[in-house]
Amino acid sequence: MSKNRQREGRKLKETEAKLWKQVVSDVTPANTDKIQQIEYDNYDTKPISKRPSTKTNNRLRKSIIDKQITPSTEMDLVVGKSISLDRRTAIRLRRGKLKIENRLDLHGYNQQQAQDALRNFVENSRELGQRCVLVITGKGSIGDSTGVLRRGxxxxINQPDLRHHVLAIEQAQSQDGGLGxxxxLLRRQRDN
Structure with missing residues (x-):
């Protein structure tokens, strides 16, 4: 069937034909004398080039070369998003099924003390070859809805001195401290 040929449809039923006549009964055809004709002579009809000119290519190439390209840094870790883990390990971590090899309880620490203790804890745990560790921050005081340590x-973990040690972070299950x-999950210590 050619594109210009109208599609032949099914024959309308009597009720459909009556309904159609009723719908179009008050429609008046457009006055074709008043339709403005567009003059196409005023428009530029040169075909658009598919490829940019060599001048444009050179300009683009130079701008790319001139820019200093820096390697992208690692993506920030987000609680509950384990993009660098295989699915099975991510699920086991989230469900608290991995063996906890070390614990750090930050109750009673101020923010700076907690940061320092966390840094030392993560570095030492990784040196010992430990993979899954638990950090207890506490839920915070009654007046503080989330807790400074828990929020921080x-x-x-995403600061440069710690980020390269940690693969994933997940909220603990209730038996291991829950929201607090x-x-x-620490990276494996590679032997050199």
Missing amino acids: LPNW AYYL
Whole structure:
């Protein structure tokens, strides 16, 4: 069937034909005398080039070369998003099924003390070859809805001195501290 040929449809039933006549009964055809004709002579009809000119290519190439390309840094870790883990390990970490090899309780620490203790804890745990560790921050005081340490820990993990040690961070299960604790999955210590 050609594109210009109208499609032949099914024959309308009597009730459909009556309904159609009723719908179009008050429609008046457009006055074709008043339709403005567009003059196409005023428009540029040169075909658009598919490829940019060599001048444009050279300009683009030079701008790319001139820019200093820096390697992208690692993506920030987000609680509950384990993009660098295989699915099975991510699920086991989230469900608290990995063996916790070390614990750090930050109750009673101020923010600076907690950051320093976390840094030392993560570095030492990784040196010992430990993979899954638990960091207990506490839920915070009654007046503080989230707790300074609990809110700060995911940010501290993403600082350059700690980020390269940690693969994933997950909220702990209730038996391990729940909202007041985090599982950290540390990178394996590579032998050189």
